[in-house]
Amino acid sequence: MLRFECDYGEGAHPKILERLLETNLEQTPGYGKDEHCERAKTLIRQACGLPQSTIEFVSGGTQANQIVIAAILKPYQGVVCASTGHINTHETGAIEATGHKVLALPSKDGKITAQQIAKLCAAHWTDPSHEHTVQPGLVYLSQPTELGTLYTKAELKAIHQVCWQRHIPLYIDGARCGYGLAAPENDVTLADLAQLSDVFYIGGTKVGALLGEAVVIPNLAIQRDFRYMIKRMGGMLAKGRLLGIQFEVLFEDGLYFQLGRRAVEQARRIRDAFQACGVELAFDSPTNQQFPVLTREQREALARKYSFNHWADLEDGRSVVRFCTSWATTPQAVEELCRDIHAICGQA
The missing domain is CATH 3.90.1150.10 (Aspartate Aminotransferase, domain 1)
Structure with a gap:
C-alpha cells in the first residue's frame, strides 16, 4: 500500500544518515554545546538574518510547543490559537498539562486574524471581573496551518502589531515550515518570521531529519533562562550533537x-x-x-x-x-x- x-513517516535523508554515521564515535561536549550544534546555529542565524538570536534544538514539535508556551506564560495566562490549531486538536492536552488553557478562536481556513485577537483581548480587559478569567498571554500560529494554508506577510504584520500593542508575545509553530517556504504563493521568508515573531521553530522531523526542531528566539527576554525550561521538561539531550548534526546538513547547502x-x-x-x-x-x-x-x-x-x-x-x-x-x-x-x-x- x-x-x-x-509527511514524516520515512526515516531521514541519506545525507543526514551518512553524517550521523561519520560522526558516530566522536567525543564532544554534551547537551548541545558541541561544534556541530554551534555550526548549525550559525547557519540558521544566517538564513534568518538574526546574528544575535538564540537557537535551541529539541526532539519534537509537541515538546517544542510545551517548552515554549510554559517558558513564556505566567500561571494565570492562556495561549490564543485557531480552533484548528495543533495545540488545540492534536496534542492530547499537552498544553493544558502545563497548567495553561488554550483559548481557541473560530477559523474556517486554519488561520486567525489580527481583528479576532484584538477583540478577544479587548473583551478580557474591559470585563469588570477580568481577574476571574484566564488572561490571554501568548498568541500561537502555525505556518503552514493544519489545513495547509499560509499566512501572508501582511497578515503576519497585522497580527504582530496587535501583539506588540498588547504586550503579548507571538509564537509561530513551524513544523512544516519547509513546505510553506517552498509554496509558490508564499511571500514569507525565514527572515520575515524572525522579524515578526518573538519565538518560532523550524521543523526538521517532517522535512528530512530523523527527528528534531530548531527553536529560534529573537526576543531577548525569552532567551534568558530558556534552557532551564528545556531541562525541566525533559528536552535536553545528553547527546545533543545528534540534533545539531542534522540541522547542520539541512542548512549547509540549502538541502x-x-x-x-x-x-x-x-x-x-x-x-x-x-x-x-x-x-x-x-x-x-x-x-x-x-x-x-x-x-x-x-x-x-x-x-x-x-x-x-x-x-x-x-x-x-x-x-x-x-x-x-x-x-x-x-x-x-x-x-x-x-x-x-x-x-x-x-x-x-
Whole structure:
C-alpha cells in the first residue's frame, strides 16, 4: 500500500544518515554545546538574518510547543490559537498539562486574524471581573496551518502589531515550515518570521531529519533562562550533537529548501489530478497537504491501494480526506496515484 497519510513517516535523508554515521564515535561536549550544534546555529542565524538570536534544538514539535508556551506564560495566562490549531486538536492536552488553557478562536481556513485577537483581548480587559478569567498571554500560529494554508506577510504584520500593542508575545509553530517556504504563493521568508515573531521553530522531523526542531528566539527576554525550561521538561539531550548534526546538513547547502520544494511540487500534481476530475478541494492549500472531497465510492476505491487520512464527514455523505506528500515522496508514486485518481474520480 502506498502511504500518503503523513509527511514524516520515512526515516531521514541519506545525507543526514551518512553524517550521523561519520560522526558516530566522536567525543564532544554534551547537551548541545558541541561544534556541530554551534555550526548549525550559525547557519540558521544566517538564513534568518538574526546574528544575535538564540537557537535551541529539541526532539519534537509537541515538546517544542510545551517548552515554549510554559517558558513564556505566567500561571494565570492562556495561549490564543485557531480552533484548528495543533495545540488545540492534536496534542492530547499537552498544553493544558502545563497548567495553561488554550483559548481557541473560530477559523474556517486554519488561520486567525489580527481583528479576532484584538477583540478577544479587548473583551478580557474591559470585563469588570477580568481577574476571574484566564488572561490571554501568548498568541500561537502555525505556518503552514493544519489545513495547509499560509499566512501572508501582511497578515503576519497585522497580527504582530496587535501583539506588540498588547504586550503579548507571538509564537509561530513551524513544523512544516519547509513546505510553506517552498509554496509558490508564499511571500514569507525565514527572515520575515524572525522579524515578526518573538519565538518560532523550524521543523526538521517532517522535512528530512530523523527527528528534531530548531527553536529560534529573537526576543531577548525569552532567551534568558530558556534552557532551564528545556531541562525541566525533559528536552535536553545528553547527546545533543545528534540534533545539531542534522540541522547542520539541512542548512549547509540549502538541502532544507530543496526538500520542501520537492514535496510541494508532488502535492501540486495530486491537486491538479483531482481538479482535472472535477473533485472539490475543501481548503485552498498551496503546500504539501491536499484535502479533496470524495464520495464514499471514490474514497473506498482509493483506500484499497493508498493510505490517507479521513478528515471530516459532510452532510451530503461525502468526506474530506487528506493526502500528504513529503520530502521523500517519489514522482513515480505520485504518477501512479494520479492515474488512479483519473480512473476512479474522472468522468466516464
